[in-house]
Amino acid sequence: MLSGIHGHQDIERVVYGRPAGGAVRAEAERVGARRVFVTTSKSVAQSPLLAGIVGALGGRHVGTYAGITAHSPRPCVIEGARLAREAAADLIVAVGGGSVIDATKVMLVALWQKATRIEDLDPYRAGRPKEGAAPPSEAIRPPADAIRMIAVPTTLSAAEFNAYAGITDPRHGIKESFGHRLIVPRVIVLDPAATFATPMDLMLSTGLKAVDHAVERLCSQQAHPFVIGTASEALKLLAKALPAHKARPDDMETRLDLQFGMWLSIGAGTSGVGVGASHSIGHVLGAACGVPHGHTSCVMLPSVLRWNLPANADRQKRASEAFGQPAVPAADLVAGLVRTLGLPGRLADVGVGRDRFREIAEKAMHDRAVLNNPRPISGPAQVVEILELAA
Template sequence: MLSGIHGHQDIERVVYGKAAGSAVLTEAKRLEAGRVFVTTSKSVAQSALLGDIVHALGGRHVGTYAGVTAHSPRPCVIEGARLAHEAKADLIVAVGGGSVIDATKVMLIALWQKATRIEDLDAFRAGRPEEGAAPPSQAINPPPEAIRMIAVPTTLSAAEFNAYAGITDLRYGIKESFGHRLIVPQVIVLDPAATLATPMDLMLSTGLKAVDHAVERLCSQQAHPFVIGTASEALKLLAKALPGHRAKPDDMETRLDLQFGMWLSIGAGTSGVGVGASHGIGHVLGAACHVPHGHTSCVMLPPVLRWNLAVNADRQKRVSEALGRPDLPAADLVGALVETLGLPRRLADVGVGKDRFREIAEKSMHDRAVLNNPRPIKEPAQVVEILELAA
């Protein structure tokens, strides 16, 4: 009999279908925030979106850090936290994709714990999760009035919907997890117009990351009715909306469907059902090989499904059913979706050769998602087998 614990996030509101600028101002007022600091990336900083949010905030806006780069490196976390502290911020608004949102989550930890050097973050890395719990560091002790954040996502990575953050330690070329229940945004603003300046490749590939969220949880041996319901509906929405978005990028209803599909895809993350090797190996591909976040799912999810088929064929059938073709293997259907969207399908397409396989495999063995894979992975050689399928 299945057993487990379903948690609930410390998200107060999800605001959807409303203009980001006015929504952020409304929420800042509701939260009684008078000094709002904005974090973003260089590309988003040049968009009309950021200008609208800053203009709407007016005198409440006390500064912007636009230096967050891909895969959320530790130096960005420390620099952003320093500037937010100097601005005496009482609320942070993260505007951007998963890298911006994850970096901002750990900026909160740095502010709470007065971490001012990249080495200071060592004490707050997440450990192994206890049963039914997120894996926060026991060292994190937020102050009574801990500064929180609002997220305005511009991609479909879904980073805003969980209390974890993947942060790259450039010293070792690895991505590490940080977690605490209060680093999840208080408010999430899903404005379809916030994605208008997002390049098509980034939108589609992070949409594949959302597919990955749903597929790996649907295929988990711990999947239960809540997971099956949310993940299946996510796949139905995403499988229709992703090609629809590519065909008609001006359709705002389709963009909102993508955001709903992304939201549903990550919904099971609170249920104690984790992801597997596609995510875990993808973390290493990003940190060590600089493969974009969404592209890691494009190249890894189909081969991971093939490698796992011997132990979870019945669960993979759920994926095929959700994608409308129960007669075909899930790996083939996901691979066909990647191809339809014009995204990379092989490791060679993202510049990763076989000479990196051993390094990737060894680093992957430290990732909890790899250790959570439905077909147990006990040694680097098994990761190499998966990488060979993806070559």
């Protein structure tokens, strides 16, 4: 009999289908924030979206840090926290994709714990994984008036919907997890127009990341009715809306469908049902090889599904049913979607050769998601088998 715990996030509300500027201003007023600091990336900082949010905040805006780069490196976390601290911020608004949002989550930890150097973050990493779960560090102790954040996502990575963050440590070329229930945003603003400046490749590839969130949980041995319901509906939306978005990028309803699909895809994560080898290998591909966040799912998910098939064929059929083609293997459906969207489908397409496979496999064994994989992975040799399928 299945057993577990479904947790509810410390997200107060999700505002959807409304202009981001007005929504952020209204929420800042609602929570009583007077000194709002904005975090973003260089590309988003040059967009009308950021100008609109800053303009709507008016006198509440006390500064912007636009230096966050891909995979949320620790130096960006420390620099952003320093600037927010100097601005005496009482609320942070993260505007951007998963890298911006994850970095901002750990900026909160740095502010709470007065961390000023990258090594100061070491005590606050999540604990050693056990059965796929990495417990938050007990060293994280937010003050009573802990600063929180609002998120305005510009991609479909869904980082804003969970209380963990993946942060790259440049000293070791690995991505580590940081978690605390209060690093999740108080408010998430899903404005379809906020994705207008997002390049098509980034929008589609992070959409595949959302597909990965849904598929790996739907195919998990721990999947239960809540997971099956949310993940299946996510796949139905994403499988239809991603090709539609490529064909009609100006359609606002399709963009909102993508945001709803992304939201549903991550919902199962609060139920204690984790992701598997596609995510664990993907984390290493990003941190060690510089593969863009969404592309990791494009190149790994089909091969992980094929490798797992002997262990979870019945579960994978659920994914095929969500795609509307129950007789077609889930791996083929995902690979077909990747091709339809014109995204890279093999490791060679993203510049990763066999000379890196052993390194990737060894580092992936330290990622907590390996412990959740439906077909048990006992050592690096099995990860190499998966990488060979994706070569």
